[in-house]
Amino acid sequence: MEYGIESERQMTNSEDNHFSLPHEVTRYYEEGLEAQRLSGALGQLELLRTKEIIDRYLPVPPATILDVGGGPGVYACWLARDGHKVHLIDPVPLHVEQARQASEGQPECQIASISLGDARKLHQPDVSVDAVLMLGPLYHLTDREDRLLALREAYRVLKKNGHVFAVGISRFASLLDGLDRGILSDPKFMRIVQRDLTNGQHRNPTNELSYFTTAFFHHPEELASEVLETGFHLEKTLSIEGFAALLHDLDERWDDQDHRTLIMDAVRWVEDEPSILGITGHLMAIGRK
């Protein structure tokens, strides 16, 4: 069975929002895999690159930062350790619980607040935060109107000159990943990829968790246009992991500091090169209010 629009309207466990998360997305994240995602070499590359890009635009601590779809709290904990006042929301109860535990693990610099919530209806007052992290919600908002709603909410709560860090999964991510992992030869995965390439609508009708879940995969220009349409000034659209995601020996090279530095440099040199922007797992558009 293919997951349809109806399923996208089912309610989450989040009581105080009026929005829905597709039940298969909730089920996927309730497996608990997200907490480990950033620990392998590729995850570390994503983490380091995301942090270094965010760092370029953040004001000096203490700033007020809203981490929308903050998951198990890796980024929120990092920013809290740096002295920022961070509020995290996420619609998946397991993630909220994991973020609480992670925050309690750094008692001197806890996350300021952690709650269930949806990117499309934030509870923060207007013009109250210095930066909004949106590292995940835009993947799972498969309707363009919903993504614009989420970005408009970010715009509303941001102070003037505040930044939104809007991350999307690249339109070509499943093609590159499928080829790299040797799963493109599975006809079921090949069909998923063909649909991704056609319209960005990623659906996984199989029970194979590693084929991901209901999502939208952005073309770089689509991500930029959504940020612009919301009213933001577009600072940049950047690839996060870039072509380094394709290195067959990334794991070994990542363990060697000199190689790691070289990989990070190489990705950085062409991070905004339009002709290869889509060759990456994740893209980030940085918008300024």
Ligand SMILES: C[S@@+](CC[C@H](N)C(=O)[O-])C[C@H]1O[C@@H](n2cnc3c(N)ncnc32)[C@H](O)[C@@H]1O
């Ligand atoms: C791939 S995880 C990323 C987690 C974290 N931001 C990170 O980068 O490590 C995607 C996150 O987006 C959250 N999410 C999905 N739909 C959302 C929505 N409508 N509003 C807010 N968060 C959402 C999920 O619950 C999940 O925690």
